Amino acid sequence: MNTFNTNSVSSAASGGGRAISRRQLRRVNTKIVFAPTFAPQVVLLGEIAQGWRLIKPLTVNFEPDGLGWIASDDEFAIFGTGGTRTQAACDYVIALIEYHQLLARYDDAPSVTLFGHLQSFLVGTE
DSSP: OOEEEGGGHHHHHHHTTOSSOTTTTOOOEEEESOOOTTTTEEEEEEEEETTEEEEEEEEEEEEEOSSSEEEEOSSSOOEEEESSHHHHHHHHHHHHHHHHHHHHTOOSHHHHHHHHHHHTTEEEOO
């Protein structure tokens, strides 16, 4: 089975002023549930960063953008970019966690609804 290795997250985490620390994004091997051959996709499940776990499968799509790759999902409209698919996936993971942290701060009805949906996929474990 293929694995998605977040070891290269350090380069993505250090370059964008992101709120996620390098320590939080230590190397983990997340199982890719399956990788369909019809499109460049992976399905993530399990630990995606230190203290963060996907409890439902989440499909991440990859597409070239001329300078590298875009990793995105159809569930939350989150995306990440990078020179390689791995870098784009790492940037995507950071963006997904930041989205969780952002929504957690708001108590208006639309944000609460979005946050509830996000929590049905992504949970903090620490």
